[in-house]
Amino acid sequence: MLNDADDDFLSRLDLPDAAFRETTEAYLKEPRGRYHGKGRVIAPGSTDEVSRLLRACHEAAVPVVPYSGGTGLVSGQIMESGAKPVILSLERMSEVRALHLTENVLVADAGCILADVQKAAADVDRLFPLSLASEGSARIGGLLGTNAGGVNVLRYGNARAQVLGLEAVLADGTVWNGLGRLRKDNTGYDLKDLLIGSEGTLGIITGASLRLMPRPAVEGAAIFAVHSPQAALDLLALVQGQVAEGVSAFELMHRQGLDFLAESGPEVRTPFAEQPDWMVLIDLGLPAGLSPDEALETLFEAAVEADLAYDGVIARSEAQRQEFWTMRETIPEGNRRTGSISSHDVSIPLSSIPHFIEEGRRRIAKLGDMRINCFGHLGDGNLHYNVFPGPGRKREEYANQQSEVKRTIHDLVHEMEGSISAEHGIGRAKVEDLARYADPTKLSMMRAIKQALDPQGILNPGVILET
Template sequence: MSLNPADTGFVDHLRAQLPDDVLRPPEPRYLEEPRGRYHGQAGAIGLPRCTEDVATLVRAAHAAHVPVVPYGGGTGLVGGQIMGGDGPAPLVISLERMTGLRGVYPQENVLCVEAGMILADVQKAAEDSDRLFPLSLAAEGTARIGGTLATNAGGVNVLRYGNARDLCLGLEAVLPTGEIWHGLSRLRKDNTGYDLRNLLVGAEGTLGIITAAALKLSPIPAKQGTAILTVASPAAAIDLLAIARGQLGETISAFELIHRQGLEFLRETLSDLRLPFADLPEWCVLIDLGLSEGRSPEEALSRLFETALEAGLSQDGVIAQSEAQRQALWSVREHIPEGNRLIGSVSSHDISIPISRIPDFILEGGKRLAVLGDMRINCFGHLGDGNLHYNVFPANGRDRSAYEHLRDDIKRTVHDLTHEFDGSVSAEHGVGRLKVADLGHYGDPVKLAVMRVIKQALDPHGIMNPGAVVPVAN
């Protein structure tokens, strides 16, 4: 079905139904994304203050067949928040004004917030009630909780606490017709039919706009500890992960794999950042623990290192002895994306691989890319859940412009290999518009057909974030 632009007539019609400050002309900040790959357009920007405002905006768009692009913090890396210039100018709806705290229930370990609240503020609201909201991302200072739920964001604590989907109990949302779904449930058990919450989480705004969420909290660990240990190889890292799980169980919050190349990039671009090793290891892992009162994370990590040393899995390591040292170790991991950005990648990939197959994947990936040319690979990420950031860079001393003709071949090589290894070409960043063709190419045909049926049933006019997530049928 054809769509119409959010033109002057449409906007004027809407103004009569809304407070004066809800609609604004387009601004550049809503039409850009962090990597600069997509440049969007808009007929107007909607800045609702409440769920009813959102419903009014979407209801009008549904009636007029005007496309709607939901906008959270704008931190997405796959173009889901940007609609390009090859279609009618959309109505962009930003929830940045909807930052209210709907309720805190410490005894239930539940926090209810509006979708525009910044993730760091959600964490602070939980902390103020002596609770932990464990979703943690590099962009948590600007990402908004509605967007993190819409993309089912992951981050560093997935190993213990799960993705955004696992941290959501209920939702309030405006559906594509403008109807409000009042599903802001705090229940842990509710078997009353189809799970609309999990349908909207991860849908990237293609099935509706999340306006509020009931979030699952956890106790704040009484003791936290961090260590970075060298490992000989990714296989050794996986063996160490198994030992760590045996000794420490569910107290492991994060288990991050770091390659020498990432540390070399940090040394080259961020020379003031203190690295934990003078002689950079080929591989290392960052381990984070959260323990109950009466247990020492330093002792637990020392015991783990001794076991790893005896097993020949690790030869060196640093165990934080204070919170300052702990933060310094985490700073190394958190700055790796910045080091990558300063070097400038040719092609970056957010993938997941079955954990036991990661060593073979890394080995085979290096071989296949070497056939294409001389490149540097920085492979790092969340080993505990199989999510790798597999990024390809120019050879030392060469500019990435010399590799532009290889970008598509590199991406295809990495994604083909990921598919061969039963992995996913979209681990934690979502599909957006960047990976729609990949989903169509690698996705299961039956799943894609069902996705299209669901999209058509809930959004018959196709107004919600058109061009994102759902591949067009061949």
């Protein structure tokens, strides 16, 4: 049975005063405001301090909730019920430990903010390609704990693909020093891949050896208006056929997202006087000597000839390219201000995406007056398929339908052999969904691993697996 992190327990911890932080509201809520947690914030400043804290929590059977940047959308960082936990914040562990330029490796503390890691790479003319809207506050430990995706997965892979080694502290305080920098290491189980995506339930990541990439010599972007999701999918094949690995991102957007921005803000510049129903944002990164503008012009001509696209705007400067990305990355904020009935982070086999979008629309229409904003990373099959109130209505009016909406979409995802969580993780919000849709053997294996590494269940209890 887990115990509260009471004042007596905290006073016995062998940690410096700087580790004890004020437990403000920022640590107790998540971005969508749907969950409110509890706990006492402690921010170790080193791997050794994390080890001492976990050893004490293990001995006292006190639960530990890891807190990274607080940007997670599935309540993995918020514990509402059960014993009062220690909220283990990584904020004081925020240093770049080493750069190995001949190896293209950067070693970072888990508390490093993603944007700072990107800048450290850029300062030595390298690229750390993990990129997402919350990169100004999301921290490396949380991004690896959830195996984050983002906009560049098509070219570079998700967070897992950027990692060569990890340092982590296990539930009993044991430190695993796996900060290797090897590209090849076939010495048994790949423990780093086990911890990446485990959402702090198997160990606390404290450091990572990260792969750096060469920076593209030239970059460019365009937004094409396409006839349909099927046309967008066909256009993806056309783009990959012409520029191959030069495609960094291929994002699908629906006009509903731009309509929400027009209704509730934030105000952003959009490239079309009249918004198309469907658009794709194409981002290229090419070697020196090639012109992204010429490549995009050729692509647009081919897309029009194939009757896939009917309008388009090519960024003629880096500032305009950033405007395109600002529009894309502001869509989630417009969604938040509008207030969804139910939001879904799903992945679908690429060839099934057009049918999924249409069948989802048909099934949601049967449930009542609702609007759908479908957008996301078409190149890797990850869609954000979010359902909103009808015009002039509030999500509170649909409170009794939220579960039915979510079940409708997740049932469809399961029917199409997709995943109910593409890049946000399971957290506490999707535990029941995982239990409903996952293969029973998979769940049994996961429980066995959890029992082996955290027999007392102190690490992020209630996340991923039902307790």
